Amino acid sequence: MNAQTHLLSVVLFLPLAGACAALLLRERPGASRAAGMVTAVAELAVTAALPLAAGPGPLRLVEDAAWITRFHARYTLVLDGLSWVLLLMSGLLFLLAVLVSRREAGARPGLFIACLLAIQSSAAGVFLARDLLLFYLFWEVQLIPMFLLIGAFGHEDSRRAAVKFFLFGIAGGLCMLLAVIGLYLLHGQATGAYTLALDGLRGTPVGSGTGLLLFAAFVLAFGVKLPVVPLHTWLPDAHTQAPAAGSLILAGVLLKTGAYGLLRWAVPLFPTAASAAMPVLLALGLAGLFYASCIAFAQTDAKRLVAYSSIGHMGLVVLALAVWNRISLSGAALQMVNHALSTGALFVMLGMLSERAGTREMSRLGGAWKRMPVFSGFFLLFAMASAGLPGLNNFVSELLVVVGAFKAAPWAGGLAFCAMVLTLAYVLRLVRRTLFGQAPPGSGEWADVDAREVLVLVLLAVPVIGLGLFPGPVLDLLRGPVAELAAQGMMP
Amino acid sequence: MTVPGPDLFPFAALAFGALAVFSLGAFLRGLPGWALSLVTLAALAAAAAPLTLPLPWPLLPAQVSGLSLAEGTTRFYMVLICSLTAGAVLFMQPYARDRGFEGDEIYALMLLATLGMLVLVAARDWMYFFLGLEMFSLPLYVLIGSRLDGRSIEAAVKYLIMGAVASSFLLFGIALIYAGSGTTDMVAGLAGAGLRSPVPLGVGLVLAGLGFKASLAPFHLWTPDVYEGAPAPVTAFLSTASKVAAFAALLRIFLLGGEALWPLLEPLVWGLAALTMVAGNLGALTQRSLKRILAFSSVSHMGYLLMALLAVPAVGPGPVLFYSAVYGLMDLGAFGGLALISPARRDLDDMESLDGLGRERPWGAGLLAVGLLALAGMPPTAGFMGKLVLFEAALSAGYVWLAVLGMAMAVLSIYYYLRPLTHLYMRPPAGTRARPSPTLAGAVAVGLVLAGLLAVGVMPGPLLDAARALAVP
Numbered sequence: 014m015n016a017q018t019h020l021l022s023v024v025l026f027l028p029l030a031g032a033c034a035a036l037l038l039r040e041r042p043g044a045s046r047a048a049g050m051v052t053a054v055a056e057l058a059v060t061a062a063l064p065l066a067a068g069p070g071p072l073r074l075v076e077d078a079a080w081i082t083r084f085h086a087r088y089t090l091v092l093d094g095l096s097w098v099l100l101l102m103s104g105l106l107f108l109l110a111v112l113v114s115r116r117e118a119g120a121r122p123g124l125f126i127a128c129l130l131a132i133q134s135s136a137a138g139v140f141l142a143r144d145l146l147l148f149y150l151f152w153e154v155q156l157i158p159m160f161l162l163i164g165a166f167g168h169e170d171s172r173r174a175a176v177k178f179f180l181f182g183i184a185g186g187l188c189m190l191l192a193v194i195g196l197y198l199l200h201g202q203a204t205g206a207y208t209l210a211l212d213g214l215r216g217t218p219v220g221s222g223t224g225l226l227l228f229a230a231f232v233l234a235f236g237v238k239l240p241v242v243p244l245h246t247w248l249p250d251a252h253t254q255a256p257a258a259g260s261l262i263l264a265g266v267l268l269k270t271g272a273y274g275l276l277r278w279a280v281p282l283f284p285t286a287a288s289a290a291m292p293v294l295l296a297l298g299l300a301g302l303f304y305a306s307c308i309a310f311a312q313t314d315a316k317r318l319v320a321y322s323s324i325g326h327m328g329l330v331v332l333a334l335a336v337w338n339r340i341s342l343s344g345a346a347l348q349m350v351n352h353a354l355s356t357g358a359l360f361v362m363l364g365m366l367s368e369r370a371g372t373r374e375m376s377r378l379g380g381a382w383k384r385m386p387v388f389s390g391f392f393l394l395f396a397m398a399s400a401g402l403p404g405l406n407n408f409v410s411e412l413l414v415v416v417g418a419f420k421a422a423p424w425a426g427g428l429a430f431c432a433m434v435l436t437l438a439y440v441l442r443l444v445r446r447t448l449f450g451q452a453p454p455g456s457g458e459w460a461d462v463d464a465r466e467v468l469v470l471v472l473l474a475v476p477v478i479g480l481g482l483f484p485g486p487v488l489d490l491l492r493g494p495v496a497e498l499a500a501q502g503m504m505p
Numbered sequence: 506m507t508v509p510g511p512d513l514f515p516f517a518a519l520a521f522g523a524l525a526v527f528s529l530g531a532f533l534r535g536l537p538g539w540a541l542s543l544v545t546l547a548a549l550a551a552a553a554a555p556l557t558l559p560l561p562w563p564l565l566p567a568q569v570s571g572l573s574l575a576e577g578t579t580r581f582y583m584v585l586i587c588s589l590t591a592g593a594v595l596f597m598q599p600y601a602r603d604r605g606f607e608g609d610e611i612y613a614l615m616l617l618a619t620l621g622m623l624v625l626v627a628a629r630d631w632m633y634f635f636l637g638l639e640m641f642s643l644p645l646y647v648l649i650g651s652r653l654d655g656r657s658i659e660a661a662v663k664y665l666i667m668g669a670v671a672s673s674f675l676l677f678g679i680a681l682i683y684a685g686s687g688t689t690d691m692v693a694g695l696a697g698a699g700l701r702s703p704v705p706l707g708v709g710l711v712l713a714g715l716g717f718k719a720s721l722a723p724f725h726l727w728t729p730d731v732y733e734g735a736p737a738p739v740t741a742f743l744s745t746a747s748k749v750a751a752f753a754a755l756l757r758i759f760l761l762g763g764e765a766l767w768p769l770l771e772p773l774v775w776g777l778a779a780l781t782m783v784a785g786n787l788g789a790l791t792q793r794s795l796k797r798i799l800a801f802s803s804v805s806h807m808g809y810l811l812m813a814l815l816a817v818p819a820v821g822p823g824p825v826l827f828y829s830a831v832y833g834l835m836d837l838g839a840f841g842g843l844a845l846i847s848p849a850r851r852d853l854d855d856m857e858s859l860d861g862l863g864r865e866r867p868w869g870a871g872l873l874a875v876g877l878l879a880l881a882g883m884p885p886t887a888g889f890m891g892k893l894v895l896f897e898a899a900l901s902a903g904y905v906w907l908a909v910l911g912m913a914m915a916v917l918s919i920y921y922y923l924r925p926l927t928h929l930y931m932r933p934p935a936g937t938r939a940r941p942s943p944t945l946a947g948a949v950a951v952g953l954v955l956a957g958l959l960a961v962g963v964m965p966g967p968l969l970d971a972a973r974a975l976a977v978p
Contacts, residue, residue: 039867083969084897121864124930146893150884157883160923164931172927179923184916187882191912194897 020059020066021076021090024100025137027056028107032130039123046118049111049126056133057104063097071493072097084197085207086146094490095277095346095498096140099269102350103140105472106265106357107133110258112469113361116368117166117256125166125258131158132262139270145193145209148278152234152270153190156182159259159267167254174247174254181247185234192230196282199223215281215501221289228286231279232294238271239327242301252320253373257364260316264323264360265353272330272349280337281501287337288502294335295425301328302432309439315366316373318443319359322399325436326352326407332429333414339499341417346491348410351480355398355407358473362392365466366447369459375443380452385461389448391470398477400440401433406480512574514564515552515583515623522548523616530609538607542598542946545612546591549619553587556580570690571630577975578760581826582626582753586746589833590619593742595950596841600738602944603849604652611651614644615742622750626757631679631689634754638675638718641747642668648742649735656851660734667727671717678710695761705769711758712773718751721777721811722784725804729792732800737844737852740796744803744840745833752810756825759817767818774815779910781808786914789921794854798921799839802880805918806832809892812899812907819902824894826972831891831961835879838954842873845947859925861934870929872951879958881922882915887961894969 031052038045067074074092092100110129118125135158138151156179164175200217201207208214219227237244252260280287287294302325309321326348333345365388366381367373382389398405411433419426462470480487526544529536555564556574574580594615601607621640628634646668650661679689685704686694694704716724732740762770785805792798810832813824846862846869847853853862863870879888892915899908961968 081964081966081969083966083973084893150889153889154884157878160926161930164927172931175931176920176923176927180916180919183881183919187912187916190893191896191900191908194893194900198897198901 018066018074018076020063021074021092021141024056024059024063025090025134025141027059028052028130028133028137031056032127032134035123035126035130039121042118042120042122045123045126046111046115049122049130052130053104053108053111053133057101057108060097060100060104063092063100067092072490080144080147084146084209086209087144088147089144089210090141091143092141093494094492095494098346098350098487098490099140099273100137102353103133103136103266103269105476106261106353109357109361109469109472110261112465113261113364114256114258115465117258117364119166121165124161128158128162128165129258129262132162132266136266136270140273143211145197145211145214145278147209148274149186149190149193152274153183153186155267155270156186159263162259162262163251163255166256167259168256169254170250171254174250177247178251181237181244185237185244188230189234192227195223196227211278211281217282219283221285224283224286225289228279228283228290231282232275232290235271235274235279236297239268239275239331240271240324241297241331242304242324242328243297245301245305245324248324249317249320252323252360253314253316257361257368260320260360260364261357264320265357268323268327269349269353272327272334272345275331275334276342276345276498280334281498284502291335291337294331295422298328298330298332298335299425299428299432301325301331302429303435306432306435306439310435310442313375314373315363315375315378315443315447316360318375318439319356319363319399322359322436322439323352323356325432326356326399328432329411329414329429332418332425336418336421336425337499337502338417338421339495340420341414342495342499343488343491344410344413344415344417346495347480347484347487348407348414350487351398351406351410351477354473354477354480355395355405358391358395358470358477359399361469361473362388362395365462366459375446377453378447379450381459382448384452384459387467388462391462391474392448393444394474395477396440396444398481400437404478404481406477406484408481409484512555512564513567513569513572514555515574515587516572516620517565518548518551519616519620519623522551523613523620526609526613526616530613538602539598539946541607541609541612542594545594545616548616549587549591549594552619552623553584556584571633572624572627573629574627576760577977578753578756578822578826579627581972581975582749582829583623585830585833586619586622586626586750586753589746589749589837590615590742592837592841592950592954593738593746595946595953596741596837596844597738598946599944600736600844600847601651604736606651606653611648614648618644618648618742619746622746625750626753628754628757629691631682631691631694634691635672635675635679638714638751638754639672641750642672642718645739645743645747648739649731651739652736656734657736660731663727663734664731667717667731671714671724673714674710674717675714678707678712678714681707681710683707691757691761695758696763696765705766708758708762708766708770709773712755715751715755715758716777719748719755719807720804721807722781722804725781725784725807728804729788729797729800732803733794733796733854737796737840737847740799741837741840741844744800744836748803748807749829749833752807752825752829756814756817756822759814760822764818771815774811775904775907778808778811778815778907781805781811782911782914783808786918790917792921793856795843795856795859795925796852796854798925799836799843799880802918802921803832803836805914806836806880808914809895809911812904812911813895815904815907816898816902820898821973821976823969823973823976824898826976827894827965827969828891830968830972831879831887834954834957834961835876835886835888835891838872838876838958839880840876841950841954842869842871842876845869845951846873856924856928857935859928860932861929863930865934865940868948868951872955874926874929875955875958877922877925879962881919885959885962887958887965890962890965890969894965
């Protein structure tokens, strides 16, 4: 069912409109905060209501219009189950980000809210676009607001981290731009029909060498965002320096756009090159898992530790994409959502903790269990989710990925399983150092979480437990798109 | 066969406009500056109007053989130059008023310089060509020195000396072409001559002369010094209209030279493009002053334009036209924004003086920021679409390595475009500063340039189509 609708444009541009409103209201902090709140709630509501507009049958909404005729680029938005799950997740995270950001926005809430909402618009564009140029535009544009968010509202060394983030992103992005243009020209020259639509570009006859080069350029761009291990060095800095809301969005949404790009674009566009490169991707995924886990174990900065754990979790996604079968892809898609929830929650909680303690060093934290019981309960829950405890969300997706990997490459599945044990080790270390042990002398009284913070944590905890116990509905939503993608990525 | 004469109205409009501004200034001494700027804008609009609107009859038909408005590329560049000048005038008005050097002469000189540029663009005879170049250079010497402080006079003298060198190159080149072809007619001289010695050498010298004006490497070394010393709106004028005009002349020589000159020019332009991109971007990396960074960045963008020029035989001049317009808009935004947020005493220069201005002067700083992002080629600004068109042209013409080099340089360039942004938005203000009163001209300029940058970035269709339609010879 192809229902034509303008609702997708609403989802796409509503946050941008909110961002403009927040900027215009910048002289009145309360008003700009309210604008942000209203926009985030409205966006989540509209996103949640999208299936109602699609009617019965598998979820699919389409919007299509001419855009740049010179390049045969079209304004094509398509919503399917995968896009919807990711949109819903990002809608929730942005709402939470607006909620968390009361203190960090400082004297400039207008700019802060505007950056957040601008990122939301661009992320929605990434998840919805089915025209390569349109996708690229949204992909690239998200660098600007994130750069401002990290640099203007981050911690002590934030400007350097922001520039590093931008440079890594743009280096990958511009390589991809060349590849995009190259693919467009090659397709046009080979078939006589110039197009930038995803479905049109699939199956472009390219030589194996050229195909590998183009695929590598796409992987480079997405791999920087994901991040794949040798390209990850911007991430710990960006996470550590970003405000809590920024870390939440970075881990929860921006990293996902990288994984989504690989899943939706890179592999389906170049199935031959992707199968040739599969061992490399497999190795990169496993390397990420092990390397990040080992490095995470050695961290003293709590936020840095969680940042490295992020790299490990995304390594699992790379592994799943390298294996490319229906089980592993379902796992990868679910892992994107789960990682966003549990790691995002950890970043938010560390933000709350460091706001009280004035430090992120684990040696100067500790003893929270007695002083902040509610906080500690939630922290333990999210930490366990992150470690993959059965009954919580990450367990389901990690299991799916490992099972999928076993089917294709048993040794890889076995190694991935070992890496998950390592995860448990550093997560336990994090919990022990922050929650238990003696409170550092002279650290003063830390107030337990207040009502607003509890609301944020409950909003995160509900899906964490829900997805752990009843992943069925989400997996049903993902089934159709994943089957389609799995078929596209196969060798023809 | 009788060739219909060109419509001289655009030239006449500018000349009479300049005359009118001069006389108004002389006879009505109390006339406020904004009135003069309005007359200037009206003259520019009158010059551009018959070029854009489809008039069934010429307003001022004339039998002048050395000028031609017949080609679409010519008309495109003439309209573009008039629009860029209008933008510079809008930025100039509040700037000159606050610094006390507003008068009839700056506006009239801007009109005269524009007249020279239009003559250069429309020239089909080497005499007009040279005349046009000199006519736009002479007013610029005065405009650069118009603040009458040490730095701006120094810049003017530098530009004067450089201009003299460029003119001599150009004149010698023209003489050689004349010696080889026996005619001052550009069409006959270039097309018929082929490689008859010493025409190629003459063309090379003409290119060098234009290379000075368009600041292509290795003729670019004057650019940072002059841009730094000149008042910011004059720099905006210099870096947009005058460079675009010089580039239009370059394109004209290419189109006229055609296949006869192509084998000779191709390796030369390839080398110039690579060198200009590298020299501009590497030069900008080490700079500490914003104006010098922007100067080097404008050099590097000329390199990108040369890349589009290489693709002309394969895809036509459409990409060159499009990128010229985009480049003009971007630099107008960057220098214009700089002009608006500069304190009256001296233009903003070192990075630290930008601290916190994003909060204090949201609109001017916003324009500067969007201009910088556009120059960096970020969506959703015009710069991104420019880059897309450019690299598409280069790749479809088969210049893969040049495109890869250009991309590598573009990655490098991001670093120096981000540095001013970190100062504008990520640092607390450095003490309190006087706020100049907002002006209508400044607001209109900010609105127009911002809207242009974003509109072309999101919906480039109309401009692309216009460039493509007019590029058909």
